[in-house]
Amino acid sequence: MILSSVVKTAIALAMLGYSAASPTPSSSSVADSHPTVPNELTLGVKQVPNILNETAVDANQVAKGYSLTNVTATPRGLTGLLNLKGATNIYGYDFDKLNLTVTYQSDNRLNVRIAPVNLTDVYILPESLVALPKVEGDVNTFEFENSDLIFSYDSENFGFEVKRASTAEVLFSTKGNPLVFSNQFVQFNTTLPKGHQITGLGESIHGSLNEPGTVKTLFANDVGDPIDGNIYGVHPVYYDQRYDTGTTHGVYWRTSAIQEVVVEDQSLTWRALSGVIDLYFFSGPDPKDVIQQYVKEIGLPAMQPYWALGYHQCRWGYDTIDDVKNVVENFKKFNIPLETIWTDIDYMDTYKDFTNDPYRYPTDKYQQLLEELHSNNQHYVPIFDAAIYVPNPNNATDNAYTxxxxxxxxxxxxxNPDGSLYIGAVWPGYTAFPDFLNNKTQEYWNEQFKTWHDRIPFDGIWTDMNEVSSFCVGSCGSGRYFDNPVHPPFAVGAPATSYPLNFNVTNATEWASISSAIAATASTPVPEATSSSSSSIDSKNTLAPGKGNINYPPYAINNAQGDHDLATHAVSPNATHVDGTVEYDIHNLYGFTQEKAIYNALLNIAPDKRPFIIGRSTFAGAGHYVGHWGGDNSADYDMMYFSIPQAFSMGLSGVPFFGVDVCGFNGNTDMELCSRWMQLGSFFPFYRNHNVLGAISQEPYVWESVTEAAKTSMNIRYLLLPYYYTLLHESHTSGLPILRSFNWEFPYDKKLSGIDNQFFVGDALVVTPVLQPGVDKVKGVFPGTDEVYYDFYTTEKQNFKNDKNETLDAPLGHIPLHIRGGHILPTQEPGYTTTESRKNPFGLLVALDKDGKAAGKLYLDDGESLNVTESLYVDFVAGDNELSVSAFGDYKVEQPLANVTILGVDKKPEGVKFGDSKVNYKYEKGTVYITGLEKYTKEGAFAEEFTVSW
Structure with a gap:
């Protein structure tokens, strides 16, 4: 929850002289007379990003590169010494000697590491922060012929190449391009094949393909989802899918540095502003293989609690605990499933962490609501911000902030570099920032979270603002925290003025009134802005000694803030950790380290339960601890569309438990958009509706048609909870994403590359959402020459043709959903909550392929234990007109099996048997409906092996 479009507008007005002195908090017990963070403290020094600066030096054209000497073979690869051929000192001073180490870590993984011989002032990313891939097997032996990766090099003008042995294709080559290695600028180039298919390099709002001309800035940023700009997470890995050879490989640069990647027609340039080169090549050869190889090394995804799969409701603007209670009651009134209610910063006492407002969220009423929720098997999750308020020592009441x-x-x-406290500004005013490199921070965190949980027994944590964000530039609170509490340097809570595309057509009368109001406001004259602190620079102190000029590095990245300053809306790069590490080197890790600390704090509260955390800023390995939501999107169709490639990006980055704010966060949604988005969101792993303060309410019960649409798709989601939970477990144990792109499922068909308007859930379901207004049909493709697809709603086999763009009926309230033949899906009768659902009978949905075969699986456990001691695995196999079901494991399922539905049966069976017993069935349009199986499975659906024959 960062800044809405309204708030951004307010910031712009504040910079132009409006509202800066009198912000309007809508839900705070702080009096309006309190001061505001001065506007001039929010303005950084205006940068000119190098990629936008035509006069900037191209390092590739100027650098002399290195020569390689002293090459020595090792049992796992080689080592060598790189000698600078001539200093150019373009963006910092060049290192004259580098160590090269090449290591075959496994049959499918190769490591290339290049680091200065003299590591003084060079940041080395420790294993304690980010997982370090290790050599597998005997470190002293390796059968090189078992690897599909071949490393070669040129010595005089150093460059290296990685080839695939089985196809002889060049996967990665820096040959012909000089290596640049300075204290503040590291760059290498690799060739790419023409027509390449590069994915990864998240997180950004972009299509799944990184087409030529794409520039990715890898710098965690508190900004509201600009298209193509850097946002919250950093995942320095890309996947290169080669359709001519039918192979895919991955490249991971294990670095926390500020980075930039430029993808061109036949090349990729990768830059970092600190650190060393530590590259890992994964050989695949299929996309799913590469994803699993990578995710296994950074940390397999957390197993989420079962209840995480239910529907979540939130908004910024539940002003009182009574508002929250009313929302919960309304969901029940309209019989819309509600698993978890969330609160944004409204609940806090003047926006301070670990507090609740004594008037709007009094502890007794707060506790009473949570008790009611828990008694109804529902859950509660509060937001948590990254910064800790610095109280005013001259105000006894304010100073009582433990x-x-x-x-x-x-x-x-x-x-600060001088050892004083770094004080920025966030929602409550001037704030300090926990240092997660400090060993004492975890103990502090444990104590604070435990005390908080004892008072307000929440069920999970939503961690926000952890890029880490600060509303001012530098340690602006030093010497000013005596003014606390101060308001943010912008207006808060103004009415949202944006509406979705087509709103003027579907809501013509309302739009006419709105347009008049906007026009009247726009006529107000606005004075021009003046600022003495926004002078433009390209670089400063290019050859600054030691680590260099870390606040204004000589190479300027395209940071998606108005002035591009690294400290704008962020903690300054020179903020210093306990061991001397500066934020410049590990800014991209702040959210990740915070989330690990919260994970451990929640384990301290409940050692045996899986922590539930949704985090905003993520890094490689974050999925091992948290899920992620897509940040501050907007209520428009573009953002609904981009949610799909964003899900793909997070999935291949090892963060599969992902969803976005359905119906949109910033701005106002409307009935049509919310109806479509509520249905689309119901198929994402994480399913939450959330919107901004000042916007209209968008709970699904606000509109009757949205209520019905939401209930329709929620019913499907809850019916498929066993399937989703099985996918969660598969992801947890293998690294495979839950939502899957077409080019992962069909990796040899180039025509499927870049399809971002459809997706698979697991391998079995295809979702084809409507992503534009005013239509009742949608186009989609259904790949595979021999594949069979069934309409989920009618169970009828579809006459789809591979390579054809099919037109599907999609009236408002209907989202096309198809089952891929060859798969068996476990189901369970939906209940109001996941707990109720788990008490209901099971079913099986058997979708036969063209040969009359299908297979599937089910995983179950108690749904919450961190260390599972009792689990159940069930295998389903169908063929030759018989379904066989076998289970192993000691987790007991008491619920019976109620029904089996078999799709794709060409003619009516003469009879159907459950084991040796004849059972009742119905046959319609190629589907066999078998019901009444409860009496045969009274001891539990999978207590014994059984067969169903037809």
Whole structure:
């Protein structure tokens, strides 16, 4: 929850002289007379990003490169010494000697590491922060012929190449391009084949393909989902899918540095502003193979609790605990399933972490609501911000904020270079930032979360603003925290003025009134802005000694803030950690390290339960601890569309438990958009509706048609909970994403590359959403020459043809959903909550392929234990007119099997048997409906092996 479009507008007005002195908090017990963070403290030094600067030096054209000497073979590869051929010192001073180490870590993984011989002032990313891939097997032996990767090099003008042995194709080559290795600028180039298919390099709002001309800035950023700009997460890995050879490989640069990647027609240029080159090549050869190989090394995804799959409701603007209670009651009134209710910063006492407002969210009423929720098997998740309020020591009431004093006494906050406390500004005013490199921070975190949970027994944590964000530039609170509490430097809570595409058509009368109001407001004259602190620079102190000029590095990245300053809306690069590490080197890790600390704090509260955390800023390996939501999107069709490639990007980055704010966060949604999005969101792993303060309410019960649409798709989701939970477990154990792109499922058909308007759920379901207004049909493709697809709603076999763009009926309230033949889906009768659903009878949905075969699986456990001691695995296999079901494991399922539905049966069976017993069935249009199986499975659906024959 960062800044809505309205708030962004307010910031612009504030910069132009409006509202800066009198922000309007809509839900705070702080009096309006309190001061505001001065506007001039929010303005960074205007940068000119190098990629936008035609006069910037092209390092590739100027650098002299290195020569390779002292090459020595090792049992696992080789080592060598790189000698600088001539210093150019373009963006920092060049290192004259580098060590090269090449290691075959496994049959499918190769590591190339290049680092200065003198590591003084060079940041080396420790294994304690980010998982370090290790050599597999005996470190002293390796059968090189078992690897499909071949490393070669040129010595005089150093460059290296990685080839695939089985196809002889060049996967990666820096030959012909000089290596640049300076203290503040590292660059290498690799060739790419023409017509390449590069994915990854998230997180950004972009299509799944990184087409020529794409520039990815890898710098965690608190900004509201700009298309193509850098946003919350950093995942320095790309996947290169080659359709001519039918292979895919991956390249991971294990670095936390500020990075930039430029994808051109036949090349990829990768830059970093610090650190060393630590590349890992994964050989695949299929996309799913590469994803699993990569995710296994960074950390397999967390197994989410079963209840995480239910529907979640939130908004910024539930002003009181009574508002929250009313929302919960309304969901029940309209019989819309509600698993979890969330609250944004409204619940806090003047926006301070670990607090609740004593008037709007009094503890007794708060606790009473949570008790009611828990008694109804529902859950509660509050937001949590990254910064800790610094109280005013001259105000006794304000100074009674224990979380700050406990942290300050333990000395666990970030510092300025001179050792003083680094104080930025976030929602409550001037704030300090926990240092997660400090060993004492975890103990502090445990204590604060435990105390908070004892008072407000939440069920999970939503962690926000952890890029890490600050509303001012630098340690602006130093010497000013005596003004606390201060308001944010922008207006908060103004009415949202944007509406979705087509709103003027579907809501013509309302739009006419709105347009008049907007026009009247727009006529107000606005004075021009002036600022003495926004002078433009390209670089400063290019050859600054040591680590260099870390606040204004000589190479300027295209950071998606108005002035591009690295410290704008972020903690300054020179903020210093306990061991001397500067934020410049590990800014991209702040959210990741915070999320790990929260994960451990929740384990301290409930050691045996899986922590549930949804985080905003992620890094390679974050999925091992948290799920992720797509950040501050907007209520428009473009953002609904981009949610799909964003899900693909997070999936291949090892963060499969992902969803976006359905119906949109910023701006106002409308009935049509919300109806479509509620249905699309119901198929994402994480399913939550959330919107901004100042916008209209968008709970699904606001519109009758949205209520019906939501209930339709929710019913399907809850019916398929066993299937989704099985996919969660598969992801947890293998690294495979839950939502899958067509080019992962059919990796040899280039025509499927870049399809971002459809997706698979697992291998079995195809979702084809409507992503534009005012239509009642949608086009989609259904790939595979020999594949069979069935309409989920009618169960009828479809006459789809491979390579044809099919037109599907999609009236408002209907989202096309198809089952891929050859798959068996476990189902369970839906209940109001996941707990109720788990008490209901099971069913099986058998979709036969063209040969009359199908297979599937089911995984179950208690749904919450961190260390599972009892689990159940069930295999389903169908063929030759018989379904066989076998189970193993010691987790007991008491619910019976109620029905089996078999799709794709060409003619009516003469009879159907469950084991040796004849059972009742119905046959319609190629589908066999078998019901009344409860009496044969009274001991539990899978207590014994059984067969169904027809």
């Amino acid at each position: 979380p700050f004093h406990a942290g300050n006494e333990s000395d666990i906050f970030l510092k």
